[in-house]
Amino acid sequence: MVLAIAGTAVLLLAAVAWLGVRGLQARSALTAAVPQVERLQEQLLAGDEESALSTLNGLQTSTDLARNRTSDPIWTAASRLPWAGPNLSAIAAVAAGLDELGDTVLPSLVASADALDVRAMAPVDGRIDLEPLAAAAPFVARAAASMSRVDATVGAIRTDNVLDAVARPVTDVQARMHELNATLATAQTATLLLPSMLGADGPRSYLLLLQSNAELRATGGMPGALSVITADNGRLELTEQSTAAAVHASGGPDVTLTPEDEALYTDRMGTYIADVNFTPDFPTAAGLAREMWRQYSGKSVDGVLATDPVALSYLLAATGPVADGSGGELAADNAVDMLLSGAYARFPDTSDQNAYFAGVAASVFRSLVDGRASPTATLPAMARAAAEHRLLVWSARADERAALDGTVLTGDLPADAGDTSTIGVFFNDGTGSKMDYYLDTRVAVIASTCDRLGPGGESTAAAHTVRVTLANNAPLDADETLGPSVTGSGAPGGAPRGDIETSIVLIGPVAGTIDAVERDGNQVGTAGYDQDGRPATTYSVQLRPGEDAVVDVTMSDPSVGDILDVWSTPTKDQSGYLSQQSCSQ
Helix, strand or coil: CHHHHHHHHHHHHHHHHHHHHHHHHHHHHHHHHHHHHHHHHHHHHCCCHHHHHHHHHHHHHHHHHHHHHCCCHHHHHHCCCCCHHHHHHHHHHHHHHHHHHHHHHHHHHHHHHHHCCHHHHCCECCECCCHHHHHHHHHHHHHHHHHHHHHHHHHCCCCCCCCHHHHHHHHHHHHHHHHHHHHHHHHHHHHHHHHHHCCCCCCEEEEEEEEECCCCCCCCCEEEEEEEEEEECCEEEEEEEEEHHHHHHCCCCCCCCCHHHHHHHCHHHHCCHHHHHHCCCHHHHHHHHHHHHHHHHCCCCCEEEEECHHHHHHHHHHHCCEECCCCCEECCCCHHHHHHHHHHHHCCCHHHHHHHHHHHHHHHHHHHHCCCCCHHHHHHHHHHHHHCCCCEEEECCHHHHHHHCCCCCCCCCCCCECCEEEEEEEEEECCCCCHHHHEEEEEEEEEEECCEECCCCCEECEEEEEEEEEEECCCCCHHHHCCHHHHCCCCCCCCCCCCEEEEEEEECCCCCEEEEEEECCEEECCCCEEECCEEEEEEEEEECCCCEEEEEEEEEECCCCCEEEEEECCCCCCCCEEEEEECEC
16 A cells, blocks of 8 residues: 555656746747747748748757657646646646647748748839739738638637746747738738739829827827829839818818717817827728818729828838938938927928928939839838828728728728727827827726626626826926917917827727726716727826826726736827736636
């Protein structure tokens, strides 16, 4: 009997030791794999296929080892134990997901890079060769399909019943796989749609909205500068430029809004092209802008694009400095400050400001179509802008809109699905000025509780508390030192000069509720609205220079998922995609 007990103890100790050794080996391999994925992405974007192949081989070695070390009979049996089991299962699932990434997704990406030499996409005499895009499309499609499976598998790993030391790396991998899945979905759409959208099947025209983050709108900023870009078999031209003020001065467009949008965003959204993006839903804003442009110009464009000065600074890092059309020079390190602040000090007259912005837009466009920068530099810049929601695309064609759906380019809150819920915190300027250059915004989830069982065993809703911090960092004497084109006129009924008034648009999860809004610890009353099946409300904050405010919002989430996506307005300093995180029990 004693010998039997001793023998069993020895076997248990041996099993524990085996698991420990295998676990350390798996951890080492997984730790090596994650940065290799990032390195491979960079090499592919840079067109360095030889280095990418070398990195892929090393990655596959790491993921094969990790999967091997977490799939033997002892590990599998231990995964059924009540305490250690969930931890071992989570590690094994991550290893399996990364191994599939290395075996199926990334080889297709390397093959697509071989078919699509991004260096060959540099415009020549203003024209982009569209044939390489078509050649790469099948490889990118295979990679995207495999990546979707990996993302779903890794995303399904539960972290609410595992040790924190396991949960942290698992959620990190989940977030990275989710981001890569979104990137590949966008790449697949690009290779599928770009040839036709760039005029392979006939000329196209697009209205470009340059959004000023100095006067915030939910999708980024007021679209004050307008341009029309035409594409014909890959040849791009800037054919027309105008301003939001000119469109309004022509008599003012008149577009009917849905009752829900008018209630939440006021009728200004259907009257002023500068206000079409009060809504964070870019497809709605783009459709309104297209119709207003038609009423103004008599021409219907085939789509609407939007970007901002921060995204332009990313492109200028690739192209190098450009002439700004007024004797100056615009570069990556001064573009944001100049376009959001310096231009108003340099050109007090509104017409001079408009001429300056038009000249900048033309110069940046020429630098791109003249091929001043290699696509290996411009593509990562555009990918970064898209990931931060600073580059948005809408097509007037239903089939192209369907293909764009689900990519980072669409600018609409995705339908909550699987284990993921999405909430939004967006900002609209209420000052009627360019003071948002001085507005500091911070959005953070300070508490998030997963779905859990109630006293009777029923499932109860998740709960999220989001903290919004705003600060007016303008000079204390802004009313004297900043011109009226920056501060606003300070007319009766409006914000005093130097103040910043901001309407915070709060949007909760699908079928959820917004339960409470507090400012500086005191609950405030807000009205309830609907945003495409999501609860929504607004709360307005007015700040003098040097003042700040903290707004806490509590939301209930009926989904059974434990991943929370947070979207916001891309500002001068803040990305439009803030975080993906797991909630806790």
